Amino acid sequence: MTQPTLAFIGAGNMSQAIFGGLIQQGYDAARIWGSTRTPEKLEQLKARYGIQTSTDNTELVRQADVVILGVKPQGMQALLKELSETLQQRRPLIISVAAGITVEALDRWSGGGLPIIRSMPNTPSLVGTGACGLFANAVVTAEQREIASSLFAAVGILSWVDREALIDAVIAVSGSGPAYYFMMMEAMIAAGEKLGLSRESATELTLQTALGAARMAQESDVDAGELKRRVMSPGGTTEQAIRTFEQGGLPQLVESAMGRCHARAAEMAAELTK
Numbered sequence: 001m002t003q004p005t006l007a008f009i010g011a012g013n014m015s016q017a018i019f020g021g022l023i024q025q026g027y028d029a030a031r032i033w034g035s036t037r038t039p040e041k042l043e044q045l046k047a048r049y050g051i052q053t054s055t056d057n058t059e060l061v062r063q064a065d066v067v068i069l070g071v072k073p074q075g076m077q078a079l080l081k082e083l084s085e086t087l088q089q090r091r092p093l094i095i096s097v098a099a100g101i102t103v104e105a106l107d108r109w110s111g112g113g114l115p116i117i118r119s120m121p122n123t124p125s126l127v128g129t130g131a132c133g134l135f136a137n138a139v140v141t142a143e144q145r146e147i148a149s150s151l152f153a154a155v156g157i158l159s160w161v162d163r164e165a166l167i168d169a170v171i172a173v174s175g176s177g178p179a180y181y182f183m184m185m186e187a188m189i190a191a192g193e194k195l196g197l198s199r200e201s202a203t204e205l206t207l208q209t210a211l212g213a214a215r216m217a218q219e220s221d222v223d224a225g226e227l228k229r230r231v232m233s234p235g236g237t238t239e240q241a242i243r244t245f246e247q248g249g250l251p252q253l254v255e256s257a258m259g260r261c262h263a264r265a266a267e268m269a270a271e272l273t274k
């Protein structure tokens with residue numbers, strides 16, 4: 001199958017993570033278009049990835065089989081107002097990555113009746129280990145689902161949800177999730193330094209441990225709780241650390257942090273999709 005031509009409108013962090021990951025996996029950069037409003041950013045993208053670029057969003061839509069909407073949620077309505085006429089003429093598959101922007105709003109702002117997929121990817125897509133949730137409207141064909149699946153499968157794992165509300169749960173787990181782990185890494189590196197390790201050594205040990213724990217949990221036939229228990233020798237060192245996390249309320253804190261993340265997605269929908 002020939003690779004579809006992709007237009008990333010709003011080629012920022014999330015878009016770059018997806019097309020950077022696709023190019024790493026062998027996707028033809030000549031079939032990838034990116035836009036921003038800032039010409040200098042496009043020069044950098046062209047030099048770094050070899051993609052086609054333009055500040056003219058309608059030009060991108062005219063080239064594209066698949067249009068990926070990668071702007072901030074607050075900019076989506078104005079963008080679709082600018083593009084609705086061209087989108088209605090060309091009728092490409094539309095994939096939004098925006099948090100808090102419903103399929104109903106995307107449909108309304110783009111003039112109605114177009115195939116729209118709401119996705120929630122994450123930035124590790126850049127290194128082929130993304131995790132993405134997807135929800136399609138009724139206009140999307142089985143073939144278009146396949147196209148979206150193969151794009152996101154090239155940069156990680158994906159999961160279709162059958163209720164749009166579950167995309168907000170995906171945001172709380174994996175869309176925003178990389179930031180939680182990065183924060184844990186920051187804290188462990190800083191604590192390792194305080195215990196006498198060099199920054200370089202604390203960083204190397206922390207990152208390898210994160211990678212090792214994730215890979216082991218993925219490959220293991222027991223759950224994360226059991227793997228945790230297997231590190232904890234009775235009366236040993238890990239037990240002291242885990243007890244300290246529990247006394248500090250870490251599980252409850254994670255639940256309320258993810259609850260706030262989830263609630264914010266709904267608040268954004270109420271604020272931005274009236």
Ligand SMILES: NC(=O)C1=CN([C@@H]2O[C@H](COP(=O)(O)OP(=O)(O)OC[C@H]3O[C@@H](n4cnc5c(N)ncnc54)[C@H](OP(=O)(O)O)[C@@H]3O)[C@@H](O)[C@H]2O)C=CC1
Binds near residue numbers: 010
């Ligand atoms: N970052 C993440 O981890 C994740 C983000 N998302 C979603 O991805 C979207 C983008 O976030 P992120 O990549 O972090 O943000 P960025 O600010 O990095 O990227 C947005 C890009 O859009 C460009 N842009 C803004 N308006 C327009 C326009 N009208 N036409 C063309 N380009 C435009 C901006 O450049 P310029 O200002 O030069 O135009 C910028 O490069 C959001 O909706 C977010 O919810 C989803 C999952 C994870």
Ligand SMILES: O=C(O)[C@@H]1CCC=N1
Binds near residue numbers: 099171175176
């Ligand atoms: O913070 C945000 O709103 C976006 C959505 C998921 C990750 N980043």
